[in-house]
Amino acid sequence: xxxxxxxxxxxxxxxxxxxxxxxxxxxxxxxxxxxxxxxxxxxxxxxxxxxxxxxxxxxxxxxxxxxxxxxxxxxxxxxxxxxxxxxxxxxxxxxxxxxxxxxxxxxxxxxxxxxxxxxxxxxxxxxxxxxxxxxxxxxxxxxxxxxxxxxxxxxxxxxxxxxxxxxxxxxxxxxxxxxxxxxxxxxxxxxxxxxxxxxxxxxxxxxxxxxxxxxxxxxxxxxxx
Amino acid sequence: xxxxxxxxxxxxxxxxxxxxxxxxxxxxxxxxxxxxxxxxxxxxxxxxxxxxxxxxxxxxxxxxxxxxxxxxxxxxxxxxxxxxxxxxxxxxxxxxxxxxxxxxxxxxxxxxxxxxxxxxxxxxxxxxxxxxxxxxxxxxxxxxxxxxxxxxxxxxxxxxxxxxxxxxxxxxxxxxxxxxxxxxxxxxxxxxxxxxxxxxxxxxxxxxxxxxxxxxxxxxxxxx
Numbered sequence: 335x336x337x338x339x340x341x342x343x344x345x346x347x348x349x350x351x352x353x354x355x356x357x358x359x360x361x362x363x364x365x366x367x368x369x370x371x372x373x374x375x376x377x378x379x380x381x382x383x384x385x386x387x388x389x390x391x392x393x394x395x396x397x398x399x400x401x402x403x404x405x406x407x408x409x410x411x412x413x414x415x416x417x418x419x420x421x422x423x424x425x426x427x428x429x430x431x432x433x434x435x436x437x438x439x440x441x442x443x444x445x446x447x448x449x450x451x452x453x454x455x456x457x458x459x460x461x462x463x464x465x466x467x468x469x470x471x472x473x474x475x476x477x478x479x480x481x482x483x484x485x486x487x488x489x490x491x492x493x494x495x496x497x498x499x500x501x502x503x504x505x506x507x508x509x510x511x512x513x514x515x516x517x518x519x520x521x522x523x524x525x526x527x528x529x530x531x532x533x534x535x536x537x538x539x540x541x542x543x544x545x546x547x548x549x550x551x552x553x554x555x556x557x558x559x
Numbered sequence: 560x561x562x563x564x565x566x567x568x569x570x571x572x573x574x575x576x577x578x579x580x581x582x583x584x585x586x587x588x589x590x591x592x593x594x595x596x597x598x599x600x601x602x603x604x605x606x607x608x609x610x611x612x613x614x615x616x617x618x619x620x621x622x623x624x625x626x627x628x629x630x631x632x633x634x635x636x637x638x639x640x641x642x643x644x645x646x647x648x649x650x651x652x653x654x655x656x657x658x659x660x661x662x663x664x665x666x667x668x669x670x671x672x673x674x675x676x677x678x679x680x681x682x683x684x685x686x687x688x689x690x691x692x693x694x695x696x697x698x699x700x701x702x703x704x705x706x707x708x709x710x711x712x713x714x715x716x717x718x719x720x721x722x723x724x725x726x727x728x729x730x731x732x733x734x735x736x737x738x739x740x741x742x743x744x745x746x747x748x749x750x751x752x753x754x755x756x757x758x759x760x761x762x763x764x765x766x767x768x769x770x771x772x773x774x775x776x777x778x779x780x781x782x783x
Binding site for chain 1: 566567568569570571572574575576577578579580581582583584585593594595596600652654657660691692695702705706707709710712713714715716717718719720721722723724725727728731732734736737740744747751755756758759
């Protein structure tokens with residue numbers, strides 16, 4: 335495990351004082367295993383902004399941030415609002431031969447018909463339902479933690495589900511898809527960005543920031559009280 | 560600061576680590592006491608699952624290339640393009656850049672993904688020729704780029720909902736889009752099934768001489 339500094343223990347939220355309620359056996363409480371290579375470490379106290387890496391496979395194990403909980407909630411709420419708005423407004427519009435056509439997310443998701451209807455549902459899930467569900471779960475889990483309340487009911491299964499949904503949340507990939515579609519169409523017709531396109535551009539940035547703020551280890555530790 | 564000397568794993572110590580919250584429990588614990596995930600020191604069925612998803616993914620990738628991805632109807636012509644056909648068409652019109660992007664996203668990346676996943680699984684099976692760190696790197700690459708292949712399906716959806724200009728021009732998605740989406744989903748599941756701890760197991764000296772003293776004196780402890 336490598337780390338830069340070792341003072342100022344600053345876990346994501348309040349420091350853990352009461353560990354007697356923790357179901358994790360006391361002698362194992364300080365130990366962590368790298369999820370990627372199974373290397374065993376004693377969890378160091380990592381300062382805010384610092385990171386602890388696995389010395390063997392260089393996976394980031396602990397990366398706490400002061401006030402990360404609050405920032406994550408704020409970002410998650412922003413993304414929720416952005417996705418809702420982006421679903422309603424058109425994101426691309428074309429003009430060709432005197433005709434005008436706009437596309438919103440809902441129209442896009444239901445572009446597939448007949449035998450491809452399953453794909454419509456999948457697209458809807460990937461770009462709207464799963465990202466939103468994941469963020470709602472995250473807000474639900476984090477809100478009691480930042481208010482120093484005991485974890486919400488079913489907080490653990492909720493966070494587990496939120497984590498499992500992570501790879502299937504593809505809103506930012508769809509945003510890049512808009513750009514590719516724009517390039518493909520640019521010599522066929524005149525293409526304009528709708529309001530939702532800008533919302534999506536912001537969304538890509540926020541999703542990246544949100545991922546960099548998440549410290550799984552800290553969140554799980556806070557939930558374990 | 561990096562750990563020097565041979566690294567000790569949770570398994571060496573008779574423990575099992577949780578891949579979701581990193582908590583360590585005694586070997587034989589069924590569920591992680593912290594996050595409730597199912598605990599397995601190594602996923603015994605990992606390679607079987609990897610190969611099963613890999614095979615279905617490959618089976619879907621073949622029709623994804625044979626069937627048309629987009630059907631374009633204009634005033635004067637009707638045309639259906641496969642993935643490669645569409646890129647060739649673009650290149651013929653001088654759109655080399657876009658053609659290259661499409662070929663990279665829909666042909667090169669999926670093929671590379673199949674090769675890497677197969678390589679990782681074969682490496683665990685037959686004994687690797689590539690150092691662990693390198694294999695871990697490729698595993699992370701596959702995990703990261705896997706979902707981005709879905710961009711093709713989204714582009715098809717966007718184009719077909721946008722280009723609905725009645726007689727002038729219409730674009731409808733072809734059957735290949737479904738197979739391509741399935742192929743991406745199955746390869747993602749294949750990569751997720753891979754237990755990366757298997758990469759680091761082989762080649763680790765497992766003799767009694769390297770056994771460490773019991774917990775509490777863990778070598779990786781740098782907090783001191």
